Amino acid sequence: MKTLFVSATVLLWAAFALPASAEDFGKLSLLGEVVLPTGLKIAGVEFGGISGLDYDVANDIYYAISDDRSEKAPARFYTLTIAMNEKGINGLDIVSTRTLLDAEGKPFATKDVDPESIRFNPATGTIYWTSEGDLTGKPAVRESRTDGTLVREFALPDAYLPNFFKTRGVRNNLSFESMTISPDGKTLLVGTENALVQDGEAATLDAGSRSRILAFDIASGNATAEYAYDIGPIFAKATQAPYWNDNGMSEFVAAGDDLLTVERAFAMGVGNQINFYRASFNGATNVNGEASLKDKQVSPLKKELLLKLGEGDFGLDIDNIESITWGPEINGRKTLVVASDNNFNPAQFTQFVVFQLAPSTN
Numbered sequence: 108m109k110t111l112f113v114s115a116t117v118l119l120w121a122a123f124a125l126p127a128s129a130e131d132f133g134k135l136s137l138l139g140e141v142v143l144p145t146g147l148k149i150a151g152v153e154f155g156g157i158s159g160l161d162y163d164v165a166n167d168i169y170y171a172i173s174d175d176r177s178e179k180a181p182a183r184f185y186t187l188t189i190a191m192n193e194k195g196i197n198g199l200d201i202v203s204t205r206t207l208l209d210a211e212g213k214p215f216a217t218k219d220v221d222p223e224s225i226r227f228n229p230a231t232g233t234i235y236w237t238s239e240g241d242l243t244g245k246p247a248v249r250e251s252r253t254d255g256t257l258v259r260e261f262a263l264p265d266a267y268l269p270n271f272f273k274t275r276g277v278r279n280n281l282s283f284e285s286m287t288i289s290p291d292g293k294t295l296l297v298g299t300e301n302a303l304v305q306d307g308e309a310a311t312l313d314a315g316s317r318s319r320i321l322a323f324d325i326a327s328g329n330a331t332a333e334y335a336y337d338i339g340p341i342f343a344k345a346t347q348a349p350y351w352n353d354n355g356m357s358e359f360v361a362a363g364d365d366l367l368t369v370e371r372a373f374a375m376g377v378g379n380q381i382n383f384y385r386a387s388f389n390g391a392t393n394v395n396g397e398a399s400l401k402d403k404q405v406s407p408l409k410k411e412l413l414l415k416l417g418e419g420d421f422g423l424d425i426d427n428i429e430s431i432t433w434g435p436e437i438n439g440r441k442t443l444v445v446a447s448d449n450n451f452n453p454a455q456f457t458q459f460v461v462f463q464l465a466p467s468t469n
Contacts, residue, residue, distance in 0.1 A: 124363030346376030
């Protein structure tokens with residue numbers, strides 16, 4: 108399948124506003140899904156770990172990033188096409204694989220990077236992507252060209268950088284999972300999956316976790332604002348060994364003046380629960396520069412639950428949803444594309460799901 112280039116008259120940025128109410132959002136319908144099995148190889152390299160997805164409107168292509176830590180192959184992202192119309196999804200094509208390069212123009216070394224989220228900026232023709240860092244590295248927010256070469260790395264406030272004693276900074280594997288660009292194209296927003304160590308605890312069955320959302324001015328690269336976002340508690344107790352369960356903000360996307368956030372929860376033996384929220388900055392406290400949020404009077408973003416998606420909903424075997432993007436508009440109806448991270452686990456799969464929102468009443 109060849110990439111389809113649509114009319115150049117489309118807007119460079121299309122950030123859809125959400126429906127007026129949760130009831131209206133709940134009227135979305137399933138357009139279709141594509142499931143790719145774990146073990147699928149492209150040019151000899153295993154495809155999977157899809158943790159970020161973004162739609163390039165003008166070129167009708169998707170950018171998808173793998174969270175492979177340069178272990179199966181050098182850290183990389185893909186370009187995809189998804190053929191769809193009002194009758195459903197007609198096919199998915201993996202068009203290209205692009206290696207992410209460091210400041211020296213070399214592929215990232217094993218475990219030196221942990222890619223998670225990706226966004227395409229139509230104004231610059233570049234991508235922004237995040238790395239969680241994990242215990243072997245530091246978190247990062249980077250801009251790269253679409254050939255994978257590095258443009259710059261954004262300077263993170265000290266609050267996000269783990270110190271020697273692990274009393275400060277992002278938690279292991281609970282760092283920058285979310286990213287989006289503001290509708291005016293001027294601000295890059297990134298969010299942590301759970302609280303920074305000094306801000307509070309990670310999510311439990313009894314309590315949620317206070318994440319941060321960090322805003323960068325794209326032109327200067329400076330951090331200009333920070334906000335608190337409260338993750339909900341874990342929805343269920345694990346029933347199977349090794350009894351793992353969690354909940355975290357796995358992605359968000361701009362939706363007018365708000366964010367559409369995804370909280371992805373999982374419990375061994377129970378499965379996944381995916382919650383979609385409308386999150387509003389209205390009245391939220393700008394905590395820019397605060398070393399710690401613990402014991403401080405802070406107003407987080409206001410949240411409204413729009414949809415709870417679990418096993419069997421829409422007839423889906425829902426997996427580990429970590430990606431979300433607005434897709435093309437079909438017959439006046441906005442589409443929402445989500446994708447799952449299979450963790451390169453034979454018991455999981457890579458899933459691309461397309462929903463349609465109810466027809467606009469505007």
